[in-house]
Amino acid sequence: MLSWVDGRPAELLSVRDRGLAYGDGLFETVAVRGGRPALLERHLARLAEGCARLGLPYDATVLRDELLAFSRQLGEGVAKLILTRGDGLRGYAPPQPAVVRRLLLGGARPAYPAEHAEQGVRLFPCATRLAEQPLLAGLKHLNRLEQVLARSEWQDDEHAEGLMQDASGRVIEGVFSNLFLLKGGVLLTPDLSRCGVAGVMRAELLAQADALGVPCEVRDIDLAELLSADEVFLCNSLYGVWPVRRLQGRDWPVGPLTRKLQAIARDLLDC
Template sequence: MTPRSFVNGRAGDAIDARDRGLLYGDGLFETVLFVDGAAPLWLRHRARLESDAARLALPLPDVDAVFATAREACRGIARAAVRITLTRGVGERGYAPPAAPEPVWVVTATPAPTVPPDWYVHGIRVRCCGLRLATQPRLAGIKHLNRLEHVLARAEWNDPAVAEGLLGDAHGNAIGATAANLFVVRDGRLLTPALDECGVAGVTRADLLEGRDVGVVRLTWDEVMRADEVFLTSSLRGILPVNRIDDRAFAPGPVARALQAHWRERGLMEPAHG
């Protein structure tokens, strides 16, 4: 179906060619799963939007109005992927932010991507990307509009059998995937990479960190390859076990299975999956 788009709350898809989001990637975005008009992880998306906007000194619009527009955009779509994009708006030519920015927000809704059921049951094959993420603590964790590193990483393969690519930093640490966060289980403990220097801190990752004993650590590639379980998380796909990284085979394990069951109970994964 044709995406439904709204700009500043009004139906349409026209953006000023001078918008700083277009010119410089000066903005943020969230991709929110709506199920029958409800967004189970909305409070986490909202918290990240508010936190990231504050870190970028980016004024926020009325977030309640944004949410209402998102619900309108996905009306009639049982499982919708709603992208909320926020930019600093139009300014004078050059990098200097405008003194009194007028932010622009865009909401676009499409059906959520269909995930093959066997991905949840048997896991997915992933590869290690050659691209290394740059270290920039000022932007670490933020879901900002400049995603060129991820674009270049995703361009490294076109094999349909490979579902994702893993990304690391220049220091030899694993960070995540092109569109997901990374978790491993080693010696019975759940671990995820620290994202204080680069990477995107996903809302599903944040949900798993709350109330659980999860180690947030520097995770080397060797430690990933020696893990008992490896799985990826994202708001649209939920919990995806990894069954192969390059030539190393893994098996979906009990931790990923338990988290998948929890995710289904909350309506965040379709009941037929798994």
């Protein structure tokens, strides 16, 4: 694994780092193809929003330059960029001023089975619910225990992803994916203003669908509406689009809009 700390090759981290102690930070998982980071500007835009909300200093030039240099060295695979508030003393009070620590970890591209994209995946209905916290909603912050618990609910090979709902029962997302459904010609994706991660591929597909003239809505969705959809698919910035073929006894075909957006996502991730 390739690893940098604050722009230099390193594998050690201070035990006083607030990312370790409190999950005080953000991260991005970036596909790297041919030495280039995919969807770079969308990743940087989400980081900028996250830093503004958490009160972390943000330097777009440094982050862009480091991601580009790291990606050239990695060549092919996945770059994980982590920003923490740096070192701190005991206690929740953040250090003033904060000195942001930048971590870059590079690894191989995930070896997902080809049938996930070709035939679709089966969703596991997770019992773990997402807590509602509008101050953190949409951000890819370091507190991922809800996803850890949800992913531990199944160990079989039949389910490639899990469906997560919020405390009120609204459908939100997959454990590591965003969710879309097509119903009556309208492309729907859940509102993430209370909880969930606003993925960069989700943002890109909404823009692409709009450019294609497909009506899009971001709003609350309940389980009954999901189960009555015409097409359902998942997306993230590593695998692109996976059709959903089954959830709780409901089966879906792989629909034409899913295939069209899947092809667009594949092109985006090929850099």
